[in-house]
Amino acid sequence: MTVRTVVPASPRGPLPGAWRACVGTGRLNLALRADHQASLARVQQDVGFGHLRGHGLLSDDMGVHRTSTVDGRTHVRHAFTYVDQVHDRFLELGVRPFVELGFMPTALASGDQTVFWWKGNVTPPRDHREWTDLVTALVRHLVDRYGLDEVRRWPIEVWNEPNLPDFWQGADQAAYLHLYEVTARAIKDVDASLQVGGPAISPGADDWWAPFVEHVTTRDVPVDFVSRHAYTSGPAQHVPFGTYQTLQPPQALLDQLGAPRRHLAGTPLAGLPVHVTEFNTSYRPDNPVHDTAYNAAYLAPVLVGGGDLVDSFSYWTFCDVFEEADVPTSFFHGGFGLLTHRQVPKPTYHLYAFLARAARDVLARGADHLVGADPDGRVTVLAWQPVGGTDAPPAPATHRLALSLPVPPGTPAVFVRRERVNEHDGNAFAAWRELGRPFSPTARELAHLHDCARPALEHRHLPVVDGRVDLDLELSRHEVTFVEILPVRSTHHEGLDDRRLLGGHDDRLVADHERTGAAP
Secondary structure, eight states, X not given: XXXXXXXXXXXXXXXXXXXXXXXXXXXXXXXXXXHHXXXXXXXXXXXXXXXXXXXXXXXGGGTOEEEEEETTEEEEEEOOHHHHHHHHHHHXXXXXXXXXXXXXXXXXXXXXXXXXXXXXXXXXXXXHHHHHHHHHHHHHHHHHHHOHHHHTTSOEEEOSOTTXXXXXXXXXXXXXXXXXXXXXXXXXXXXXXXXEEEEEEOTTOGGGHHHHHHHHHHTTOOOSEEEEEEEOBOSOEEETTEEEOOBXXXXXXHHHHHHHHHHHTTSTTTTXXXXXXXXXXXXXTTOGGGGSHHHHHHHHHHHHHGGGTOSEEEESOSBSOOOSSSSOSSXXXXXXXXXXXXXXXXXXXXXXXXXXXXXXXXXXXXXXXXXXXXXXXXEEEEEEOOOOOTTSOOOOSEEEEXXXXXXXXXXXXXXXXXXXXXXXXXXXXXXXXXXXXXXXXXXXXXXXXXXXXXXXXXXXXXXXXXXXXXXXXXXXXXXXXXXXXXXEOOOOOTTOOGGGTTSSSOSTTSOGGGSTTOOO
C-alpha cells in the first residue's frame, strides 16, 4: 500500500541554485566550432547555466603564447584572438567563464609530457616568471576587454587535478603549491578583488587539503574559494572504443560534495566558497551509462540535494562536442554530454531542463521527489525512481508516489501536465538502439532521434477537495517525471454546449471531467 505524503503549504525557501551555477565543456578550442555554439545556445535556453568551465585555455591550440624567431632573436607575443572569440560568445549566450588556468604552452614547458589526444602539456613552467608574465597578461587583457566588475565574477582556478600524474607531472604536490602561489599572487597584483582558488583535486585526494591549507596559511597566499571533483565510478573496464565501470550509490556523490567542508572545518579556509568544478557518474568520456535514463534517475537526488553542501557543482559536460580520449567514433559513444552531437537531448538533459522549470519555493523534498510552488499558485513536482549503484538490487518495474498537494484557497480544480523520461519515453538512446545503433545516423534517422528525445506528455483535470489535490504517480523503471499543476477557474461561454458538436444532442464528445453535472 502506497502511503500518501501530505505536502505542507508553507514554503521552506528557494532551492539553492548551485546545481546550475556552472557546467563543464571540452577544451576551449572546441568552442570555436558552430556545433558547440549551437549546443550551448540550446542548453542556455532550456537550463540557463551561470558559468562554463573547460580545459586548455592556455594550450597551444588557443594561440595565446606565441613566439617568432627572426635573425636569431626570439620574440614573444601574448595573443588573445581565440580567447576573445570564445569568451565573447559565452557572454552573448548568457554564461560567464569559470576560468581554468592550464595547460602549459609548449614554449614555456619544462618537459614534454602531455595528456589527451590533443596533447595538453602537463609539466611545470621552465621559468615561473615567464608563466606569471603570461597569467598577468591574460588577466589584464580580460579586465581591459570586459571590465573589472565583470571579471570579478569569473572565478579563476589554478590547474586541473594536480594530484594525478596524468594531469601534473609526477603529481608533484610541492611543485603545484608553488605554481598555485605564484599564480595567485600574479592575479591579485592585477586586482585584489579577483577570485582565485584551487586545488581542483580529483576524488580520493583529500590528503591534499591539509598541505594546501598549511601552505596558503603560513605563506599568506591568496585563496578565495576551494575546488575539487566528484565521480562515483570504479576502475575502467576497457572494450574497443568504450569503457564500462561499476558505480557507487548516489549518496557517494553527495558525500564527495560535502568532503571539502568536512576537511576544512576548523582551519583558516573554513567558510570559503566550495566549487565542485567537475562531477558525473563516470569520469570516462566513453562510458555508455552517460547516455541512459538510469543516469538521470541516479543524479536526480544529487541535483536536488547538492546545493546544501557546495556553492556550485558543475556537470561534466553540457555536450558531446568533446575530444579527450579521441574524436568520437559513433553518434552515441558514452560521451559526458547532456546533448549529443547535433543537439539531441539525453535523459539527463531533461532532468536539468525539468529542474530549471521547477517552481521557485520548495514545499517538500524527499527521497524520490521535490515539490515547489510559485506565488501565482503554480505547483510543480519533480519525481524520480530511486536507484542504487552497481551492488544495489535492480530497480523494480514501477515506482509509486502519492502526494497530497496544497493549492490556492478557493481553487475548484486544477490542470495537471506531466512529462516523463524513462527507458522508453523521451529516450533517444533507446531509439538509437532500436534503429540498429548507427555510427552516423542519416538525416531521417537523426530526425527520428530528435523526435524520440521529446519527453512523453500527458494532461488531465483533477478536482480540489478542502484546498488540496491528490496526485498519484506511477513511474516506470529509471523514470524522471515532471508535473505542473495550475489552478483552474472555469469560464462561461454563452451558447457553448459540447453535446451538440455532432449536430445532435448527446455526450459523446463531452470532456470527461464535465460529464457530471452537465445541463440537461
